[in-house]
Amino acid sequence: MSTTTTSGSRSRQNHTVHTVVAIVEDKPGVLMRVSSLFRRRGFNIESLTVGPTEERGLSRMTIVVDGESAPVEQVEKQLYKLIDVVKVSDLSQEDVVARELALIKVRCNNVNRHELLDIANVFRADIVDMATNSIILQVVGDEDKVDGLIKMCEPYGIRELSRTGRMAMVRGAKSTNVHDKEPEQIAKIHASQGRRVAGELPFSSD
Amino acid sequence: MVRMTGSQILLECLRREGIDTIFGYPGGVVLPLYDTLPEFPELRHILVRHEQGAAHMADGYARASGRIGVCLGTSGPGATNLVTGICTAWMDSTPMLVLTGNVSRTLLGKDGFQEADITGITHSITKHNYLVMKAEDIALAVREAVHIATTGRPGPVHIDIPKDVFQESAEFEWPEQINLRGYKPNTEGHPGMIRRAAELIDQAKKPIIISGHGVIWGDAHNELVELAEKAQIPVITTFLGIGGFPESHTLSYGWLGMHGMFYANRAADNADLVIGVGMRFDDRAMGRFSGFNPGVKIIHIDIDPAEIGKNFPTTVPIVGDAKNVLPRLAAQVHPQSRTEWIKWIDNERELHPSLHIRETRRLLPQYVMRSIYEETEGNATIVTGVGQHQMFAGQHYFYERPRQLISSGGLGTMGFELPGAIGAQVATPDAEVWAICGDGSFQMTLHELAVLVDERLPVKMAIFNNGYLGMVRQWQELFYDRNFVSVAVTQPDFVKLADAYGIRALRVNTKAEVHDAIRIAREYDGPILIDFQVDQEENVWPMVPAGASLSETIEAPEAELAR
Numbered sequence: 055m056s057t058t059t060t061s062g063s064r065s066r067q068n069h070t071v072h073t074v075v076a077i078v079e080d081k082p083g084v085l086m087r088v089s090s091l092f093r094r095r096g097f098n099i100e101s102l103t104v105g106p107t108e109e110r111g112l113s114r115m116t117i118v119v120d121g122e123s124a125p126v127e128q129v130e131k132q133l134y135k136l137i138d139v140v141k142v143s144d145l146s147q148e149d150v151v152a153r154e155l156a157l158i159k160v161r162c163n164n165v166n167r168h169e170l171l172d173i174a175n176v177f178r179a180d181i182v183d184m185a186t187n188s189i190i191l192q193v194v195g196d197e198d199k200v201d202g203l204i205k206m207c208e209p210y211g212i213r214e215l216s217r218t219g220r221m222a223m224v225r226g227a228k229s230t231n232v233h234d235k236e237p238e239q240i241a242k243i244h245a246s247q248g249r250r251v252a253g254e255l256p257f258s259s260d
Numbered sequence: 261m262v263r264m265t266g267s268q269i270l271l272e273c274l275r276r277e278g279i280d281t282i283f284g285y286p287g288g289v290v291l292p293l294y295d296t297l298p299e300f301p302e303l304r305h306i307l308v309r310h311e312q313g314a315a316h317m318a319d320g321y322a323r324a325s326g327r328i329g330v331c332l333g334t335s336g337p338g339a340t341n342l343v344t345g346i347c348t349a350w351m352d353s354t355p356m357l358v359l360t361g362n363v364s365r366t367l368l369g370k371d372g373f374q375e376a377d378i379t380g381i382t383h384s385i386t387k388h389n390y391l392v393m394k395a396e397d398i399a400l401a402v403r404e405a406v407h408i409a410t411t412g413r414p415g416p417v418h419i420d421i422p423k424d425v426f427q428e429s430a431e432f433e434w435p436e437q438i439n440l441r442g443y444k445p446n447t448e449g450h451p452g453m454i455r456r457a458a459e460l461i462d463q464a465k466k467p468i469i470i471s472g473h474g475v476i477w478g479d480a481h482n483e484l485v486e487l488a489e490k491a492q493i494p495v496i497t498t499f500l501g502i503g504g505f506p507e508s509h510t511l512s513y514g515w516l517g518m519h520g521m522f523y524a525n526r527a528a529d530n531a532d533l534v535i536g537v538g539m540r541f542d543d544r545a546m547g548r549f550s551g552f553n554p555g556v557k558i559i560h561i562d563i564d565p566a567e568i569g570k571n572f573p574t575t576v577p578i579v580g581d582a583k584n585v586l587p588r589l590a591a592q593v594h595p596q597s598r599t600e601w602i603k604w605i606d607n608e609r610e611l612h613p614s615l616h617i618r619e620t621r622r623l624l625p626q627y628v629m630r631s632i633y634e635e636t637e638g639n640a641t642i643v644t645g646v647g648q649h650q651m652f653a654g655q656h657y658f659y660e661r662p663r664q665l666i667s668s669g670g671l672g673t674m675g676f677e678l679p680g681a682i683g684a685q686v687a688t689p690d691a692e693v694w695a696i697c698g699d700g701s702f703q704m705t706l707h708e709l710a711v712l713v714d715e716r717l718p719v720k721m722a723i724f725n726n727g728y729l730g731m732v733r734q735w736q737e738l739f740y741d742r743n744f745v746s747v748a749v750t751q752p753d754f755v756k757l758a759d760a761y762g763i764r765a766l767r768v769n770t771k772a773e774v775h776d777a778i779r780i781a782r783e784y785d786g787p788i789l790i791d792f793q794v795d796q797e798e799n800v801w802p803m804v805p806a807g808a809s810l811s812e813t814i815e816a817p818e819a820e821l822a823r
């Protein structure tokens with residue numbers, strides 16, 4: 055499988071999107087607080103994924119926001135105002151691995167099934183279900199790859215489509231978890247842009 | 261450890277947090293709590309007449325004292341009635357604890373009688389909120405809530421408790437420590453940024469300080485005077501910042517904004533450096549953002565990082581508590597005289613005095629306000645409603661100390677004056693509290709008059725009775741071609757109304773009666789209402805028309821001055 059390198063900030067369909075990761079306390083209502091904050095401030099969410107982290111009690115949200123609607127600095131600062139948000143990382147300037155999973159149910163018949171299998175093969179998609187008149191493809195990759203496969207399937211008729219939205223992780227040893235100290239130069243940027251620097255978390259002290 | 265009911269745990273926690281007053285209103289689901297109240301005689305419960313009043317009273321209490329205010333309502337309509345008051349507190353950063361009951365746990369989500377998803381409703385107008393599902397979780401929720409409400413940028417925090425959680429028993433343990441991983445406000449200020457700010461101030465020829473509500477909440481008024489004096493920086497305040505810098509000080513140049521002083525707006529617009537302290541560059545203060553003082557450098561000191569850079573690009577941001585940051589900044593700046601700049605603003609003030617009250621036989625609201633100032637010798641606590649009278653209260657009373665002017669600035673909530681004044685009087689029983697009321701605004705919450713009687717609170721009420729929703733009438737006059745629609749209000753006879761509540765009242769029709777009436781009110785040791793029949797069509801000047809920039813501030817037109 056080819057590894058694609060992506061930066062967290064990229065152009066999709068001619069507009070800039072930012073990838074923001076928020077580590078949040080796994081408490082009731084936290085998803086509503088975050089999504090409602092975006093609505094309230096007029097920040098458009100392209101996708102939002104949530105799941106547990108390596109630490110119990112903390113969840114990780116990967117939020118892709120439309121850069122036109124949202125100055126990423128305000129997004130970060132507003133997220134920090136939520137008491138349940140422990141740490142926010144803007145991956146826009148980072149070298150990240152960004153992935154999305156999609157399940158695509160495509161119409162097919164005995165005649166064209168082979169073509170679809172070939173397409174799946176090219177995209178390294180898995181066939182996870184097969185029936186007489188449909189198959190389900192599962193594909194993992196960045197958005198372009200998923201978009202590409204969807205486009206190829208369209209002529210056959212897509213009966214159902216489910217995409218997870220983007221998950222992202224910084225490459226290398228650096229991480230967005232709450233234990234790592236913020237590298238010095240990032241702490242400086244945060245300080246200079248009026249972001250919080252003191253306290254053990256989320257940033258190391260200046 | 262002791263076993264206690266949820267109600268007992270809640271009240272015990274309030275007691276331990278040093279809370280002495282709850283403004284509340286009972287109802288089905290909070291009955292277990294009310295049942296327990298007599299066990300806690302240290303907690304004074306003040307029964308309001310509408311839950312909105314409870315929230316405004318808690319707000320007024322907090323603004324007058326700096327201590328957290330507490331209000332309480334039942335589920336459903338009780339809780340939704342609190343919403344306007346919560347949002348008022350939220351917009352002006354008031355530390356407040358909002359308590360509501362909800363239906364029992366088994367009924368939650370079933371749309372039963374008087375259920376409202378109140379935490380869903382309040383989450384965007386509170387700093388944080390809790391739905392507590394177990395009696396054993398109450399103590400931690402209260403500790404966290406009080407901590408969150410009173411630290412960093414203060415704000416209201418809401419705790420919702422189902423009825424059966426009040427009744428359930430649990431081991432009571434006072435949480436000695438709380439650990440909120442996602443909440444660690446930075447109060448110190450970055451040393452490097454403070455250094456850069458000091459350099460900028462030293463280089464500036466025409467610096468101005470704009471001091472906001474944060475200086476008052478942060479108790480940083482003395483520190484502000486120190487900085488201003490050392491570096492000779494003129495100070496203007498925002499409307500909510502009034503009192504954060506003594507208005508008699510030679511460096512004080514009033515307040516800026518839509519109805520601020522002409523010279524304050526001119527100073528802000530001509531400065532080469534703006535030092536915003538505990539303020540948020542709101543549109544009512546700054547005018548149209550794109551039209552504000554091009555090229556000005558901005559130092560922004562605020563405890564809330566999200567305010568920095570929100571409306572204006574900031575040259576030097578300092579996230580921290582004004583009380584910590586200002587002294588360090590003062591230590592690093594060099595003394596200067598800046599006579600030229602100060603002379604320039606003085607000259608503007610001479611050319612456009614703004615606060616001159618013209619000679620006329622009419623009973624001008626400005627004259628009434630100025631007379632209250634004179635009679636109270638500038639010592640009263642002034643609590644206002646929203647409208648023209650609010651602006652006159654800001655303009656024609658002069659404030660020397662923080663917490664002296666209490667007003668809904670951010671949300672602009674009509675009806676704030678009476679309950680706000682009640683809260684202020686409860687918090688500061690020895691203060692002389694004046695509620696400056698609009699005839700429209702007062703009618704939104706006048707039922708709280710009953711509380712004055714119940715609690716024997718000597719609040720003085722001055723109704724600026726112009727027969728109109730004056731501020732709206734002014735807009736219709738100026739921007740809607742005098743098309744007066746739905747602004748003439750029919751009023752009750754306010755004197756009779758007060759009488760019906762058992763409250764003394766006077767009516768003032770002429771200028772000659774003003775001072776006497778105020779004197780009578782001051783000498784009377786109970787609540788008293790004065791119905792001032794002020795001129796009907798007086799406008800508030802100066803004015804920055806909506807959407808205009810500060811440089812377009814308009815002074816009172818000649819024709820109006822001749823009236």
Ligand SMILES: Cc1ncc(C[n+]2csc(CCOP(=O)(O)OP(=O)(O)O)c2C)c(N)n1
Binds near residue numbers: 646650672698699732
């Ligand atoms: C709850 C609420 N409703 C409506 C408004 C809009 N509003 C702002 S000022 C005003 C008129 C206030 O009239 P009045 O209380 O008589 O005071 P005046 O302006 O005449 O001094 C109105 C309706 C508001 N601020 N708050």
